[in-house]
Amino acid sequence: MDEVLRQHIEKLLPLTDEEFAFVLSHFTVESYKKHDFLIEKGKSVRHNYFVISGLLKLVHNDELGKEHIVSFAMEDWWESDYFAFYNGGKASMSLQCLEDTQVFCITLEAYNNLCAGLPKIEHFLLIKGTGGHIAAQQRILSFLTSNAKERYDQFVRKYPLLFQRVSKTLIASYLGVSRETLSRLSS
Amino acid sequence: MDEVLRQHIEKLLPLTDEEFAFVLSHFTVESYKKHDFLIEKGKSVRHNYFVISGLLKLVHNDELGKEHIVSFAMEDWWESDYFAFYNGGKASMSLQCLEDTQVFCITLEAYNNLCAGLPKIEHFLLIKGTGGHIAAQQRILSFLTSNAKERYDQFVRKYPLLFQRVSKTLIASYLGVSRETLSRLSS
Numbered sequence: 001m002d003e004v005l006r007q008h009i010e011k012l013l014p015l016t017d018e019e020f021a022f023v024l025s026h027f028t029v030e031s032y033k034k035h036d037f038l039i040e041k042g043k044s045v046r047h048n049y050f051v052i053s054g055l056l057k058l059v060h061n062d063e064l065g066k067e068h069i070v071s072f073a074m075e076d077w078w079e080s081d082y083f084a085f086y087n088g089g090k091a092s093m094s095l096q097c098l099e100d101t102q103v104f105c106i107t108l109e110a111y112n113n114l115c116a117g118l119p120k121i122e123h124f125l126l127i128k129g130t131g132g133h134i135a136a137q138q139r140i141l142s143f144l145t146s147n148a149k150e151r152y153d154q155f156v157r158k159y160p161l162l163f164q165r166v167s168k169t170l171i172a173s174y175l176g177v178s179r180e181t182l183s184r185l186s187s
Numbered sequence: 188m189d190e191v192l193r194q195h196i197e198k199l200l201p202l203t204d205e206e207f208a209f210v211l212s213h214f215t216v217e218s219y220k221k222h223d224f225l226i227e228k229g230k231s232v233r234h235n236y237f238v239i240s241g242l243l244k245l246v247h248n249d250e251l252g253k254e255h256i257v258s259f260a261m262e263d264w265w266e267s268d269y270f271a272f273y274n275g276g277k278a279s280m281s282l283q284c285l286e287d288t289q290v291f292c293i294t295l296e297a298y299n300n301l302c303a304g305l306p307k308i309e310h311f312l313l314i315k316g317t318g319g320h321i322a323a324q325q326r327i328l329s330f331l332t333s334n335a336k337e338r339y340d341q342f343v344r345k346y347p348l349l350f351q352r353v354s355k356t357l358i359a360s361y362l363g364v365s366r367e368t369l370s371r372l373s374s
Contacts, residue, residue, distance in 0.1 A: 060328055060331045062331065062334070063334060068331035070324070070327055070328060070331065071327075081324075082317070082320060082321045082324050083321045083324065083325055086317060086321060092328060093328065115310070115313075119306065119307065119309075119310065120306065122306075122309040122310055122313050123302070123306065123309055125313055126302075126309050126312055126313045126316060129313060129316040129317055129320055130269070130273060130316055132320050133269060133316055133319050133320040133323060134269045134270045134273060136320060136323030136324055136326075136327060137257070137268075137269050137270065137323055138270055139323075139327055140257055140258075140323060140326055140327060140330070141247055141257060141279060141280065143327070143330045143363075144247045144249065144255035144257065144363075147249070147250060176330075176331075
């Protein structure tokens with residue numbers, strides 16, 4: 001399982017055995033069942049998560065109790081409520097398992113210690129962070145695109161594996177369209 | 188003017204004179220007039236921009252020609268179409284001056300050379316990138332929040348200076364509400 005994390009990092013940054021052991025010592029591994037919560041709205045956010053196996057949804061529940069999907073996260077993806085994680089505040093979103101899920105977890109303290117103890121890891125984190133920032137900017141753009149068909153096509157093109165794996169109801173929530181609209185788009 | 192960039196970096200990372208000269212050698216300075224475009228939709232994105240003075244809007248024009256504001260950028264902020272900047276593609280958004288604006292510009296090649304030549308700068312870039320990622324995640328959340336009043340209050344609270352500086356029409360476009368709705372919210 002450790003190899004999953006090593007391969008993930010070494011795609012961008014070669015590490016010696018000693019360096020990887022140091023990296024690994026900053027993480028814990030946790031296993032969750034389908035429907036379990038990793039982050040609950042209103043509670044503290046203790047970790048940033050790297051998905052080893054499984055599938056998560058990051059959701060916002062509005063005041064009417066309606067669930068909106070901010071993002072999905074599957075194997076090789078990082079996810080957290082980043083504002084709360086970095087600022088020590090309460091979660092404004094929930095992170096919940098759509099499948100049984102295993103994750104590497106890192107606390108903010110461990111994250112800071114890791115960067116201080118192995119500055120070269122910041123090169124890896126910078127590239128991953130840039131990727132996350134790009135994905136978020138693209139998602140904002142998708143909200144501003146008024147054409148639901150275009151949004152749907154983008155999703156299928158960008159995330160073909162995810163498309164196979166999540167229900168149409170969840171995809172509709174992610175795209176911000178009704179289940180009925182989605183049926184029309186996908187037919 | 189160079190001091191603006193130096194102070195901006197040194198808030199997070201102390202630099203020697205020699206290091207800062209190295210950093211500075213990777214940037215150019217450009218001046219634009221109100222209404223000028225730094226990035227035009229459909230064209231190449233050559234730079235990531237750091238605002239020295241002035242105010243920018245990053246916008247998406249939908250197929251009906253309606254303008255949606257993805258973000259604003261003022262003094263001390265970085266802005267670009269990040270997907271196109273990092274992937275060498277064409278811009279899907281435009282970046283335009285709301286006031287006369289002066290910026291530091293860095294190309295992707297210069298950015299990569301800077302990181303390779305001065306790895307400690309990645310610590311600074313990681314913190315800035317994390318901030319940008321958080322802001323983007325918060326903006327996604329704001330779209331999912333159905334309550335326009337809440338969205339308006341958040342904007343006023345988070346960006347009091349910006350609120351003074353941009354027209355109500357632009358704020359309405361940023362919040363995704365009509366100009367009439369905004370008048371109601373702000374009264």
